Amino acid sequence: MSGACLRLGFTVAVRPAPALDDEARVALRRALRDAVEARGLESTPVGEWMVLVTGVGTQATDADREALAAWAAERLDVAAHAVGALVDLLG
Numbered sequence: 001m002s003g004a005c006l007r008l009g010f011t012v013a014v015r016p017a018p019a020l021d022d023e024a025r026v027a028l029r030r031a032l033r034d035a036v037e038a039r040g041l042e043s044t045p046v047g048e049w050m051v052l053v054t055g056v057g058t059q060a061t062d063a064d065r066e067a068l069a070a071w072a073a074e075r076l077d078v079a080a081h082a083v084g085a086l087v088d089l090l091g
Contacts, residue, residue: 011084
C-alpha cells in the first residue's frame, strides 16, 4: 500500500503600482511567471493578478513561498502582495 499523494501549492497575488501603463503591467505579469518558473514551478492564473503556484514533477515548498514573497517585496512595480499558505491541493 502506498502513502497518500499530496500536491502542494500556494497562491501569489500582486497589486500593480498605480502608475503602471499597459506595457509595464504586461511586463509585471511576465516577470511573475518567470520568477515562478525560475524555481522549477508553474503558475496558473486564478484571477487578474493572482496565480496558483504548483510544482512540476516536485512539490512547492515554504522556501518557494518565502522566495516569491521576497521577490514581490523588492519590486517597485508591485504596490502590495500576498502569498498564501502552502496547502494540499488534492485534500
